[in-house]
Amino acid sequence: MKKRNLIERWSSVHLVGLMVLGMIFTFIGCGSEDDFTVSSAQFASTTWFGNLSQSQRNSYILNSANYFITNQLGSDCNCKQWAREVVQNASSNQATIPPTTPDGWHWDLSGQPQDAQQINFIPYRYPIYATVPGNIVQMMLGSSPHTAIVTSNNLSTVCFAEANYTPCVSAYRCQSISSFISSAPNHMAYVITGH
Amino acid sequence: MKQKIKIYILFTICLIVASLLFFIFLKNIEQYNQSGPDYTTHNLNAEYNLFVDKKYQYQFAYPKNLNSNITNNPNIKTPEIESGNDIAINRAVSFMQDNGGPWAISLFIYKNTRLKSIDEWFAEQNEFYKETSAGNVEVVIEKRIKIDGADALVTYLNSKEELMPYNYEKTTIFIKDEVLFELSTRSVDHQKIWDSFKFIK
Secondary structure, three states: OHHHHHHHHHHHHHHHHHHHHHHHHHHOOOOOOOOOOOOHHHHOOOOHHHHOOHHHHHHHHHHHHHHHHHHOOOOOOOHHHHHHHHHHHHOOOOOOOOOEOOOOOOEOOOOOOOOEEEOOOOOOOOHHHHOOOOOEEEEEEOOEEEEEEEEEEOOOEEEEEEEOOOOOOEEEEEEEHHHHHHHOOOEEEEEEOOO | OHHHHHHHHHHHHHHHHHHHHHHHHHHHHHHHHHEOOOEEEEEOOOOEEEEEEOOOOEEEEEEOOOEEEEEEOOOOOHHHHHOOOOOOOOEEEEEEOHHHOOEEEEEEEEOOOOOOOHHHHHHHHHHHHHHHOOOOEEEEEEEEEEEOOEEEEEEEEEEOOOOOOOOOOEEEEEEEOOEEEEEEEOOOOHHHHHHHOEEOO
């Protein structure tokens, strides 16, 4: 009888424990992919955007870009500023894009805190091959610097979300990678890491 | 005999009229293929073509290597329209670089503008960027010029978070007969475009 009571008590304790764990994962575990207005106060003094996984950060950026394009929001007469506003919106203003260097196709990563990193594009010759959706490409198109967010890349065709490729319009654009390299051999790709 | 002569004369007249009509028909088709219904392009010299907008009565030179794209009533500035400010672009003329872009010359035309002056445009633009960019971006006046006699502002965007200025990309604003022209130029000879811009009757 005593043994049976112990077993019953052990089972119920573990059952309660499992229920509590389930509740914890439900409310904290993965976060919301669709909520653009998540309050940073929810995570007290931590940078919630920096604490996400990289794929989650990329998803937030893509969703933010789609939101901006659908509603034609932001400073769409300036590609770099528009991309910056997309990232700021995605991260609830906890991350931003660093300034472009005078050569027009790199970012100045010397500032602190730093929210971006240059991607590792080894073994490819050109960074565009190594990009994944959510990465941001800084390029020279002729004599004009341009900034665009990668939305897809199958190593044959790359698609971007960008502003001011067509005057003062934010939109999606796809081109073959060979055509991209031909028009923008000087380009670099970055990932938004937050801090 | 007289009857036969009459028939021949009638036949000849009909032939001449038919030929004339056919000639006019061919001419119209040829003209349509080389231009839109109310704009045309002409060869100017070895480097430039002339774009002539008959509807809004202006013309300017553009580099031959650029590809034109003209849109009537484009719904580009959606936020302004929705806000009830009654700002609608009536025509967007853009010239893209080789290989499909990006744009090198862009002209937005707003007819019956409610703006009283080009300085009012400047003030409104800065108000817009103050909201969208949280004050990071501002419009800067580079200089004041004349575009075929009309007062014009040459402006560019300045980003406080950027190390390099965007003054290679200029937007020139002028108003003529209540029509607002926003002429943006980059990667081209700005002065050439400004000097060639003429209002036509």
